[in-house]
Amino acid sequence: xTEAAAMAGDLPAALRHWQAARQAELAAPDSWLGLIxxxxxxxxxxxxxxxxxxxxxxPAGPSRLGSLWVDGGEIAWQAAPGAAVAVARGGALHGERxxxxxxxxxxxxxxxxxxxxxxxxxxxxxLAVRLRDRNWSAGQxxxxxxxxxxxxxxxxxxxxxxxxxxxxxxxxxxxGDLATVLVAHQALFELDGVAVTLLPMAxxxxxxxxxxxxxxxxxxxxxxxxxxxxxxxxxGAAVDGEIWLDFNFAYSPPCAFxxxxxxxxxxxxxxxxxxxxxxxxKP
Numbered sequence: 001x002t003e004a005a006a007m008a009g010d011l012p013a014a015l016r017h018w019q020a021a022r023q024a025e026l027a028a029p030d031s032w033l034g035l036i037x038x039x040x041x042x043x044x045x046x047x048x049x050x051x052x053x054x055x056x057x058x059p060a061g062p063s064r065l066g067s068l069w070v071d072g073g074e075i076a077w078q079a080a081p082g083a084a085v086a087v088a089r090g091g092a093l094h095g096e097r098x099x100x101x102x103x104x105x106x107x108x109x110x111x112x113x114x115x116x117x118x119x120x121x122x123x124x125x126x127l128a129v130r131l132r133d134r135n136w137s138a139g140q141x142x143x144x145x146x147x148x149x150x151x152x153x154x155x156x157x158x159x160x161x162x163x164x165x166x167x168x169x170x171x172x173x174x175x176g177d178l179a180t181v182l183v184a185h186q187a188l189f190e191l192d193g194v195a196v197t198l199l200p201m202a203x204x205x206x207x208x209x210x211x212x213x214x215x216x217x218x219x220x221x222x223x224x225x226x227x228x229x230x231x232x233x234x235x236g237a238a239v240d241g242e243i244w245l246d247f248n249f250a251y252s253p254p255c256a257f258x259x260x261x262x263x264x265x266x267x268x269x270x271x272x273x274x275x276x277x278x279x280x281x282k283p
Contacts, residue, residue, distance in 0.1 A: 012150045015248055019147060022251065022280070027142050029134040030117075031257075037131035038260035041070050046129075048111075048118070049080070056129050061113050068100075068120075068129065075100050075120055075127055077111055085113045102127060123262055124179055130260060143257075146281045154247040154278035158189035158198070160208075160232075161241065169199065172265050174224060174255045179264065187230075187243060191274065198245070199269050207231050208243070211253075211266040215275035222256040222282040225266040250279030257283060 026033065039046075039056050046055040049064040058065065066079040076097040079085050087098045088110040100109040102122040111118040115135035121128050166184040173179065185208065187198040200208040213225040228250045230243055254261035 011152070011155065011246070011248070015147075015150050018249060019145065023145055026145065026257070027137070029136075030132065031136070032254045032261060033140065033142070033257055034132045034134060034136035035130060035258045035260040036133050036136075038128055038262075039131070040126060040128045041068060041075070043070050043072075045069055048129075056118065056131070058113070058116060058131070059133075061116065065113055066111075068118075069097060070127055073122075073125065073127075075102065077109075083113075085111060087111055121262070123173075124177055126177075143283045145283065148248070148278050148281065150248050151278050154276065156189050156191065156245045156247070158187040158243055158245050159241055160243040161186050161188055167199070169267055169269075171201065171267055173262050174265065177262070187245060189245065194273060196272065197269060199267060201264055203232075205232070210245075210270065211264050212250075212270040212272055212276075213266045214272040216277065220277075220281050221250075221279070222252040224253065224255060224263065225270075226250045226279060227253050228279075247276050247278040250276065252280050252282060 025031065036059065041055070046068040047064065048054055048056040048058065048066050048068060050058045050061050051063040054064070056068065062080070062083060064080045065083050065085055066077060069076045069078060076094070076099050077087060078097045089101070089107055092099045100120050102108050102120040104122040108119045108121065115133055117132040117134060119130045119132065121130055163184055163186060166182050169181045169183050171179050171181050181201060183199050185200055185203055187200070189196050198210055198212065201211050202209040208230045210228045210230065211225055212228065217223055217225055228245065228247065230245055232243065253263040255263040
């Protein structure tokens with residue numbers, strides 16, 4: 001969605017631009033479609049290579065590429081002698097080991113071997129490696145994303161209300177793990193006489209992020225629910241405690257495209273009792 005188009009009132013044009021960006025993101029080398037593995041790491045040494053006895057088993061490359069060393073919440077990479085591998089994006093060399101950055105704060109470090117990329121992620125204090133093949137498109141077709149036609153009725157004004165004290169919400173993800181989320185705001189609106197409260201999963205200075213289910217989930221749209229990002233300040237959406245929930249921009253989470261994502265599931269409070277016939281349909 002382009003802010004200029006939205007502020008000019010040309011929301012259908014903004015939606016088409018946003019949809020094209022979604023398709024381009026899906027077709028890119030770093031698309032979710034390129035993920036081929038998610039391996040949780042143990043304390044100490046985690047070997048990496050094409051050998052079957054490696055903790056992180058690669059589909060190609062040398063039998064031993066190197067090792068990932070986990071020490072509490074820290075992780076370091078040590079390449080095997082002569083391995084053709086590079087470390088990108090951050091980190092620092094300490095002796096023979098590269099101290100890596102996880103995705104906990106900003107962009108994670110990358111371990112690159114040919115088209116294969118290893119990225120360290122952190123979820124609730126646990127570390128894992130995402131394995132990506134940037135040449136994924138050579139082996140599978142690109143799915144085409146489908147959408148409901150733009151419907152202005154699904155651009156809904158809601159009251160953006162602060163909560164004092166904030167709520168503590170336990171949120172599961174598709175891997176079965178639980179995360180604790182602090183909720184300091186809620187969005188309130190009414191649709192066809194039904195009062196609705198939506199709780200955000202995250203809020204920044206610029207936007208609120210929601211995860212929701214509705215009566216289309218599992219049939220026309222992705223079964224585990226959809227995501228919705230709502231501008232708060234930059235696009236002028238938040239004025240006098242009001243935000244615009246534009247469900248035409250609702251989209252499928254990464255777990256709709258790969259089993260190696262760790263998407264949050266919608267909390268029961270965000271299970272809508274009606275069908276939201278707007279936004280992205282299931283792949």
